[in-house]
Amino acid sequence: MTRAPLLLVDGLSVAFPTATPVRDVGFTVGEGETVALVGESGSGKSLVASSLLRLLPAGGRIVGGAVRFEGTDVTRSTEAELTHLRGRRIAMVFQEPATALDPVMTIGRQVAEVIEWHEGASRRAARARAIELLDLVRLPDPSRRVDSYPHELSGGQRQRVMIAMAIACRPKLVVADEPTTALDVTIQAQVLELLDRLRRELSMGVLLISHDLGVVGQWADRVVVLYAGRKLEELPAERLFDGARHPYTRGLLAASPRPSALGADGLLTEIPGQIDGADRLPGCPFSPRCALARPSCDDRMPDLVAVGPEHTVACPVAPRGGIADAVAVGR
Amino acid sequence: MTAPSPSAPAAVAETAARPSRPTMRALRALVGSRPAVAGLVVLGLVALVAILAPFVAPGDPLAMVARPFVRPGVSGAVPLGSDALGRDLFAGVVHGARASLVIGLAATVVGLLVGTLVGATAGYFGGRADLVLVRLIELFQTIPNFVLVVVMVAIVQPTIVTITLAIGIVSWPPVARLVRAEFRALGARDFVLAARAAGCGDLHMMLREILPNALPPVISTASVMVASAILMESALSFLGMGDPNLVSWGAMVGAGRDSLRSAWHVSAVPGLAIVVVVLALNFVGEGLEEAFDPRRTGERR
Numbered sequence A: 001m002t003r004a005p006l007l008l009v010d011g012l013s014v015a016f017p018t019a020t021p022v023r024d025v026g027f028t029v030g031e032g033e034t035v036a037l038v039g040e041s042g043s044g045k046s047l048v049a050s051s052l053l054r055l056l057p058a059g060g061r062i063v064g065g066a067v068r069f070e071g072t073d074v075t076r077s078t079e080a081e082l083t084h085l086r087g088r089r090i091a092m093v094f095q096e097p098a099t100a101l102d103p104v105m106t107i108g109r110q111v112a113e114v115i116e117w118h119e120g121a122s123r124r125a126a127r128a129r130a131i132e133l134l135d136l137v138r139l140p141d142p143s144r145r146v147d148s149y150p151h152e153l154s155g156g157q158r159q160r161v162m163i164a165m166a167i168a169c170r171p172k173l174v175v176a177d178e179p180t181t182a183l184d185v186t187i188q189a190q191v192l193e194l195l196d197r198l199r200r201e202l203s204m205g206v207l208l209i210s211h212d213l214g215v216v217g218q219w220a221d222r223v224v225v226l227y228a229g230r231k232l233e234e235l236p237a238e239r240l241f242d243g244a245r246h247p248y249t250r251g252l253l254a255a256s257p258r259p260s261a262l263g264a265d266g267l268l269t270e271i272p273g274q275i276d277g278a279d280r281l282p283g284c285p286f287s288p289r290c291a292l293a294r295p296s297c298d299d300r301m302p303d304l305v306a307v308g309p310e311h312t313v314a315c316p317v318a319p320r321g322g323i324a325d326a327v328a329v330g331r
Numbered sequence B: 001m002t003a004p005s006p007s008a009p010a011a012v013a014e015t016a017a018r019p020s021r022p023t024m025r026a027l028r029a030l031v032g033s034r035p036a037v038a039g040l041v042v043l044g045l046v047a048l049v050a051i052l053a054p055f056v057a058p059g060d061p062l063a064m065v066a067r068p069f070v071r072p073g074v075s076g077a078v079p080l081g082s083d084a085l086g087r088d089l090f091a092g093v094v095h096g097a098r099a100s101l102v103i104g105l106a107a108t109v110v111g112l113l114v115g116t117l118v119g120a121t122a123g124y125f126g127g128r129a130d131l132v133l134v135r136l137i138e139l140f141q142t143i144p145n146f147v148l149v150v151v152m153v154a155i156v157q158p159t160i161v162t163i164t165l166a167i168g169i170v171s172w173p174p175v176a177r178l179v180r181a182e183f184r185a186l187g188a189r190d191f192v193l194a195a196r197a198a199g200c201g202d203l204h205m206m207l208r209e210i211l212p213n214a215l216p217p218v219i220s221t222a223s224v225m226v227a228s229a230i231l232m233e234s235a236l237s238f239l240g241m242g243d244p245n246l247v248s249w250g251a252m253v254g255a256g257r258d259s260l261r262s263a264w265h266v267s268a269v270p271g272l273a274i275v276v277v278v279l280a281l282n283f284v285g286e287g288l289e290e291a292f293d294p295r296r297t298g299e300r301r
Helices: A045-052 A079-085 A107-119 A123-136 A155-167 A185-202 A213-219 A237-243 A247-255 A324-330 B008-016 B022-031 B034-051 B089-125 B127-142 B145-155 B160-187 B190-197 B202-238 B249-255 B265-292
Strands: A007-016 A019-029 A034-038 A061-069 A090-093 A173-177 A205-210 A222-227 A230-236 A305-308 A311-313
Touching: A007 A045, A019 A034, A019 A045, A019 A061, A019 A205, A019 A222, A034 A045, A034 A213, A045 A061, A045 A173, A045 A205, A090 A155, A090 B190, A107 A123, A107 A155, A107 B202, A123 A155, A155 A185, A173 A185, A185 A205, A185 A213, A205 A213, A213 A237, A222 A237, A222 A247, A230 A237, A230 A247, A237 A247, B022 B034, B022 B265, B034 B089, B034 B265, B089 B127, B089 B160, B089 B202, B089 B249, B089 B265, B127 B160, B145 B160, B145 B202, B160 B202, B190 B202, B202 B249, B202 B265, B249 B265
Parallel strands: A019 A230, A034 A205, A034 A222, A090 A173, A173 A205
Antiparallel strands: A007 A019, A007 A061, A222 A230, A230 A311, A305 A311
């Protein structure tokens, strides 16, 4: 714990002209560690991811905080420094492999170009490396497939190509933005397994963005829970299912389709209300939907308090106890 | 990942089908369209005749070789007849094909280059650059094309180069609009973001990632641009503002204007050549448009 982490996000805020969808978010990713960012649609998890490479959508700006990667503050980097960073030190895997690959370029060229671009490799050498990489991500018959176009591959194979592109220059950090959401469940497991194997072999840090708690609990080391742009809880992944404290995290767990999540009426539990507009609240963004909310929750955002090893919660009323109680919270 | 992936057998089956470039598929679709094939054949023949003009019709096409106003099919020496000065109309049409095709193609290249450059810059960078360039495009579009060409050619000497440039300069705005729209749409696509996340620079993104995807509509527009450039050159020559040392179809039509009632064939023969070539180009353009249409080829772009 004495070494500086690979990635340190501290007090990050992202603003658009009409909203501030990410407020004061902080977390770390260590070398060879998988950290998951969890939250529902609109929680700002993808914005946090794109902030790391300064690829925010038009109009978005980082208005506060720092993103330190290997000691440099990315928020202050010049465009030239960013070009050096992107793809080479930090790589990204996108959600939709069908659209994230160029439809009119062979997959081999797409992988090779990253290598040519960053390492100045010759066309021939880059092609050979591309074939190696496609083999590394277990694309069948890589020496022939290297000349395929994206539409000739299945979804899982395309995601393997995306991963090959991402690891082409042996980055220290891979940001995987919902890498398996567009895939079948069986393919999901293979792709996550692949990412995990590469993480170990190349000792990369992985920032896994997901809304699937099952995936997160299985593959991540630590979990950061976001809601409406605020960090509500951070805890070790193995404690996620029985040690989560925040009412929102518990609500999410209770709403996951598992036998224990069924209520007395046999229906899946849901969290009442919706996330819309919660990013404008001065206090805890979850309080309008929280069964345990007190009036004081709306006054100011509760501080993150350490409640266990590597476990912090931003909720003064967070209950203790197992997941069984979470069902009651979700009701 | 010790077990082989279950998708492997399917993948092998897929590889059995021969890999197809998207452009190759479009070409196959093009060959399937009858008007487009007819257009391509006609254009190929015209191009061949133009290239071989000195052999097909030896000698100076402006030389007086027969009696004036010989009707087509009367004399073997001048199969398509002769004009008011006794010049061979066949030789004129053959040599005129050179001027028409060269000016048509070169002006289109100029228009495509300028249009793509302006459109790509505006669409890719957006913001202030976009605002300024769109105003420039609109400025050019408010001026009637042909009038601008006439003015430009009237100011400078009418030579093949100036005429080409003038036509090119009026034909870039539609290309710029098209390319700008494509760049805007494609710039928001995931694969462009992915390329940016991989650290690619602006020029690489524009040339390697976006441009190849933006080309199909530009290519089909290009063939129609050649047609309109040929028409514009013909109109210019018809008005007597063409290159006087150049045989051109438009100039021939213009020369026959005075004798239209007594010897209509003098205008009709080169006029027919213009119609055939322009129609062929339009057929090809339409065929290309259909070939690149994702709804037809079943490909989602």
